[in-house]
Amino acid sequence: xxxxxxxxxxxxxxxxxxKRVENVLGGSGVYAAVAASFFGNPVRLVGVVGADFPHxxxxxxxxxxxxxxxxxxxxSGKTFRWGGRYAEDFNVRDTLFTELNVVSDFHPVLPETYKxxxxxxxxxxxxxxxxxxxxxxxHPKLIVCDTMDFWINEEREALEALLAxxxxxxxxxxxxxxxxxxxxLIRAAQVILRYGPKRVIIKKGEHGAISVxxxxxxxxxxxxxxQVIDPTGAGDSFAGGMIGYLASVEDTSEKAIRSAxxxxxxxxxxxxxxxxxxxxxxxxxxxxxxxxxxxxxxVRF
Amino acid sequence: xxxxxxxxxxxxxxxxxxKRVENVLGGSGVYAAVAASFFGNPVRLVGVVGADFPHxxxxxxxxxxxxxxxxxxxxSGKTFRWGGRYAEDFNVRDTLFTELNVVSDFHPVLPETYKxxxxxxxxxxxxxxxxxxxxxxxHPKLIVCDTMDFWINEEREALEALLAxxxxxxxxxxxxxxxxxxxxLIRAAQVILRYGPKRVIIKKGEHGAISVxxxxxxxxxxxxxxQVIDPTGAGDSFAGGMIGYLASVEDTSEKAIRSAxxxxxxxxxxxxxxxxxxxxxxxxxxxxxxxxxxxxxxVRF
Numbered sequence: 136x137x138x139x140x141x142x143x144x145x146x147x148x149x150x151x152x153x154k155r156v157e158n159v160l161g162g163s164g165v166y167a168a169v170a171a172s173f174f175g176n177p178v179r180l181v182g183v184v185g186a187d188f189p190h191x192x193x194x195x196x197x198x199x200x201x202x203x204x205x206x207x208x209x210x211s212g213k214t215f216r217w218g219g220r221y222a223e224d225f226n227v228r229d230t231l232f233t234e235l236n237v238v239s240d241f242h243p244v245l246p247e248t249y250k251x252x253x254x255x256x257x258x259x260x261x262x263x264x265x266x267x268x269x270x271x272x273x274h275p276k277l278i279v280c281d282t283m284d285f286w287i288n289e290e291r292e293a294l295e296a297l298l299a300x301x302x303x304x305x306x307x308x309x310x311x312x313x314x315x316x317x318x319x320l321i322r323a324a325q326v327i328l329r330y331g332p333k334r335v336i337i338k339k340g341e342h343g344a345i346s347v348x349x350x351x352x353x354x355x356x357x358x359x360x361x362q363v364i365d366p367t368g369a370g371d372s373f374a375g376g377m378i379g380y381l382a383s384v385e386d387t388s389e390k391a392i393r394s395a396x397x398x399x400x401x402x403x404x405x406x407x408x409x410x411x412x413x414x415x416x417x418x419x420x421x422x423x424x425x426x427x428x429x430x431x432x433x434v435r436f
Numbered sequence: 437x438x439x440x441x442x443x444x445x446x447x448x449x450x451x452x453x454x455k456r457v458e459n460v461l462g463g464s465g466v467y468a469a470v471a472a473s474f475f476g477n478p479v480r481l482v483g484v485v486g487a488d489f490p491h492x493x494x495x496x497x498x499x500x501x502x503x504x505x506x507x508x509x510x511x512s513g514k515t516f517r518w519g520g521r522y523a524e525d526f527n528v529r530d531t532l533f534t535e536l537n538v539v540s541d542f543h544p545v546l547p548e549t550y551k552x553x554x555x556x557x558x559x560x561x562x563x564x565x566x567x568x569x570x571x572x573x574x575h576p577k578l579i580v581c582d583t584m585d586f587w588i589n590e591e592r593e594a595l596e597a598l599l600a601x602x603x604x605x606x607x608x609x610x611x612x613x614x615x616x617x618x619x620x621l622i623r624a625a626q627v628i629l630r631y632g633p634k635r636v637i638i639k640k641g642e643h644g645a646i647s648v649x650x651x652x653x654x655x656x657x658x659x660x661x662x663q664v665i666d667p668t669g670a671g672d673s674f675a676g677g678m679i680g681y682l683a684s685v686e687d688t689s690e691k692a693i694r695s696a697x698x699x700x701x702x703x704x705x706x707x708x709x710x711x712x713x714x715x716x717x718x719x720x721x722x723x724x725x726x727x728x729x730x731x732x733x734x735v736r737f
Binding site for chain 1: 653691732
């Protein structure tokens with residue numbers, strides 16, 4: 136089944152204690168779409184780039200089978216640029232700059248061929264923009280959205296309206312605390328469920344992720360990595376891998392979502408082993424399966 | 437099989453945002469021994485108390501089948517007193533006071549009947565004192581020890597000597613970072629293995645615990661609690677539950693240790709539902725089994 140990803144397509148500058156890369160392919164839409172593309176579904180990307188967006192990046196996304204019909208090229212503008220720097224242990228990230236460029240005036244309109252897509256991932260964005268996508272989708276089977284501190288603080292009302300319309304909210308632990316004021320993540324998730332989503336997934340970085348519904352609780356392990364190169368895009372890779380798997384099995388049951396979270400974890404683990412989407416370029420599906428099985432062993436008792 | 441627990445027996449004053457209790461039964465030895473006592477083994481406790489130690493507390497430990505022959509009563513001294521205060525989210529604890537009293541001059545000598553005990557848990561203490569216990573044990577089958585930042589900073593050499601003699605080191609994430617300087621917990625555990633222990637278990641509080649050996653990695657979930665009353669003693673309850681289970685199955689295999697870590701997690705989860713060892717008083721083994729099964733569901737995918 137098809138997957139629709141709405142998110143940013145960016146040129147990133149990333150500094151880690153070991154290396155610096157400039158204007159590499161990035162953005163929530165890219166990370167999520169590349170992750171989803173491992174599972175053999177049509178992946179449709181919605182976003183915007185400027186005239187300066189390198190053709191080799193577009194070509195790469197095409198080779199992954201990602202439909203770019205929904206990625207608008209603004210002839211007169213520049214692509215969204217983001218710069219970030221990681222501290223020694225990768226737990227702290229400073230944003231060096233954010234140049235929205237073409238993104239600032241972007242109001243996505245779904246191409247006709249995209250509208251019936253059943254599996255939607257709305258990467259972190261303005262909640263009103265995310266809601267406009269929900270309203271354009273004609274046959275959504277599963278709507279997953281992400282958000283961040285900025286929208287929780289600045290567009291709370293729109294965010295609550297969005298939450299009433301989505302199936303799954305994915306956010307990280309500090310965002311869950313910010314949204315609810317509750318530092319107990321399970322209680323925080325229970326509070327968020329009252330806004331409308333059927334499931335809340337809280338990402339905890341090196342501690343894995345949890346999923347909470349009215350009647351279930353799941354704790355997904357992190358993949359045990361000893362070498363982190365660049366964590367940028369890990370959260371979107373997680374979400375993209377998750378929805379990619381769900382679309383491939385055409386199943387949104389508790390069991391399928393648990394597997395999907397672990398597949399998302401695995402794709403994210405590859406993502407952070409190199410800058411940009413470099414590591415994903417040569418990952419075979421057999422490697423994904425192999426790490427999935429490893430994680431089954433990691434939690435077995 | 438028998439379990440030997442060497443640790444403190446204290447009178448604690450604990451303040452949480454909701455309540456304050458004074459001079460309640462506490463101490464690493466007590467928490468660990470009570471936890472171990474759920475698994476039907478003889479539990480032998482080594483520690484020291486003062487003349488002021490309430491008989492009702494001793495009586496309670498007796499009713500749990502805990503042998504107190506190794507708990508010296510110093511007629512002229514006062515029992516170790518500790519006071520601590522928890523902040524709103526229970527992640528920060530301030531020590532209000534520490535009155536070592538009878539503990540400051542304590543050099544434990546194992547009673548003859550204790551020496552052959554096969555399963556040893558050496559709760560956080562001076563590494564040289566812990567080592568003296570190792571040297572008195574005649575038939576140890578499994579030696580598990582805990583430590584803390586103070587000893588890592590102040591008695592590094594003695595700690596390294598101890599690590600060469602134990603099977604399992606249990607410590608928390610911040611202590612693992614302090615001991616190795618590495619914030620990646622898996623790498624940190626691998627570094628610690630080089631000091632001698634066959635296994636390193638790192639406690640991560642609400643994020644569960646991990647176990648690392650040369651050839652295995654296990655991630656144990658936390659029990660999903662929405663109500664924390666008092667986390668004091670959770671780490672010692674975890675360790676005590678763990679060694680209690682291992683002694684009961686007479687098995688130190690990877691499989692047994694994984695189960696033991698989950699049993700430890702369960703006992704700790706009950707511990708934090710009330711002050712002191714109050715919650716443990718009425719916990720039935722069937723409730724422990726039930727939470728163990730719940731945790732199997734929590735990680736299943």
